[in-house]
Amino acid sequence: MANVVVEFTNSKKTVNAVVGSPLSQLCAKNGIKVKYSCKQGDCATCSINIDGRNVKACQGRVPASRRIVKIKA
Template sequence: MTIQIHFLPDDITVSAEVGEPMLQVAQRAGIFIPTGCLMGSCHACEVELDGKTPICACITVVPAGKKELTINLYSDPIW
């Protein structure tokens, strides 16, 4: 199943497969998401899913059950 992923604030949309790693989708779209530990504990890769839920992109895959998702990238001045 293919899902449309819309990255903000860059306003880039890309198709992704359910189960595809979120970092891989972002990279394919030309979006840089900073990473640290790649295990979800440092939160360097934290993004916002559909305007409300923070997720760690390094341990998240494209979920099933939706036709589109919005990923809001925000920058942490510490990273």
């Protein structure tokens, strides 16, 4: 499995992550607070910004789009 560097821009924390792993788990594991409501992808309460586009943390996965993924959460 490939790894990417994930930079949480709000907390200035940088971690390594496995491509395709759940964003909700990555955030929780690294102490990044994400607001949730339904946890099924219906309400978009958990939307976070990844490389300039909004993604639902409860449904999203770590992308393989580049070597450094920037998450604003």
